[in-house]
Amino acid sequence: xxxxxxxxxxxxxxxxxxxxxxxxxxxxxxxxxxxxxxxxxxxxxxxxxxxxxxxxxxxxxxxxxxxxxxxxxxxxxxxxxxxxxxxxxxxxxxxxxxxxxxxxxxxxxxxxxxxxxxxxxxxxxxxxxxxxxxxxxxxxxxxxxxxxxxxxxxxxxxxxxxxxxxxxxxxxxxxxxxxxxxxxxxxxxxxxxxxxxxxxxxxxxxxxxxxxxxxxxxx
Numbered sequence: 001x002x003x004x005x006x007x008x009x010x011x012x013x014x015x016x017x018x019x020x021x022x023x024x025x026x027x028x029x030x031x032x033x034x035x036x037x038x039x040x041x042x043x044x045x046x047x048x049x050x051x052x053x054x055x056x057x058x059x060x061x062x063x064x065x066x067x068x069x070x071x072x073x074x075x076x077x078x079x080x081x082x083x084x085x086x087x088x089x090x091x092x093x094x095x096x097x098x099x100x101x102x103x104x105x106x107x108x109x110x111x112x113x114x115x116x117x118x119x120x121x122x123x124x125x126x127x128x129x130x131x132x133x134x135x136x137x138x139x140x141x142x143x144x145x146x147x148x149x150x151x152x153x154x155x156x157x158x159x160x161x162x163x164x165x166x167x168x169x170x171x172x173x174x175x176x177x178x179x180x181x182x183x184x185x186x187x188x189x190x191x192x193x194x195x196x197x198x199x200x201x202x203x204x205x206x207x208x209x210x211x212x213x214x215x216x217x218x219x
Contacts, residue, residue, distance in 0.1 A: 006105050006216075007140075007158055009173035010116035011092075012040075013192055015126055019093040020085050027081055031074040038073055042066035044175075047117055047148035056146040059118045063089060090122055094130035095194075097213040102135035105216075113138040115158060115171070117148050138162070150181020158187075172216065180204040190216060 011017050021028060021036035028035060043066035050057055057065075064086055071077045077085075102112050113136060116123055120141045127133050140157050142148055149155070158169055166186030173179050174192045180201035183189045191206035192213060199205075210216060 004109065005111045005113070005158075005162055005164055005168060006170045006172065007113045007115050007187075008102075009171075009175060009178055010114050010118055010123060010126065012174040013172060014098045014114070014132070015092040015094055015130065017092065020088040023088055024081060024085060027078055029075075035070050035074045038070035039066050042069045051148045051151055054147075058143065059148075060122055090125045091129035092126055094126075094132060095213070098130065099132060099135060101213040101216055102132060106135060111137045111162070113140060113158070113162070115140045115149075115155070117142050119143060149178055150184070152181070152185050155182055155185040155187065172213070176200055179206045183207075 008014055016022075017040050018036045021032050021039070025032040043063055046057075046062040046066055047059070050062070067082065067085060071082070105112050114123060114127070116139070118126070118141060120139070120143060123139045123141060127136065127139060138161055140161055142154050142157075144157065145151065145153050147154065155166070155171075158164065158171075159166065162169075167188070169187045170190060171179070171182040171187040172190045172192055173182065174194055176191060176193075176197065176199070179189045179191045183204040183206065189206040190208045190210060193209050193211060196211075
């Protein structure tokens with residue numbers, strides 16, 4: 001993969017989507033893990049459902065809707081905690097390997113970007129809080145398409161922004177469905193399989209599988 005543009009998914013790849021609940025685990029109680037897992041599942045499910053319906057609700061609203069569903073399914077939340085969880089989602093913790101490896105790619109002469117379902121405001125807040133702003137050439141959001149990955153037009157936003165062909169792009173994501181979508185579009189793909197999940201979408205294989213961003217080639 002000799003491409004000089006590396007495009008990263010944000011949530012789950014650069015940012016830990018479970019960090020919000022982890023910060024408030026004690027206040028949530030014994031169902032904190034179940035809440036966090038279901039919140040993420042519903043968040044993604046809603047993006048796919050609205051995309052298929054051809055309807056638009058932005059990622060901030062879907063994130064709130066998903067939290068409400070997860071909370072209702074796992075026993076509810078203490079008063080005032082919903083607002084704190086949603087506020088914390090705006091400033092998720094970056095994985096420890098995010099900044100050092102973005103910096104290594106930039107030092108090697110590559111360009112770096114995010115392509116995310118998140119709103120521009122959410123991504124601006126998250127990248128600023130994590131200290132990643134200066135390590136990215138662009139932060140691309142699905143908002144111009146008013147839909148969600150893995151719609152091919154979403155991946156097309158990269159070429160529109162950087163004037164590149166798909167085969168000039170390396171796309172990295174922790175989400176296997178996202179890797180399948182990017183591979184179908186024509187990107188080189190790296191699946192960041194942080195938790196050792198089994199493979200799927202076997203007709204759309206990633207070109208590399210890594211356990212962390214530390215394993216990504218920088219040369």
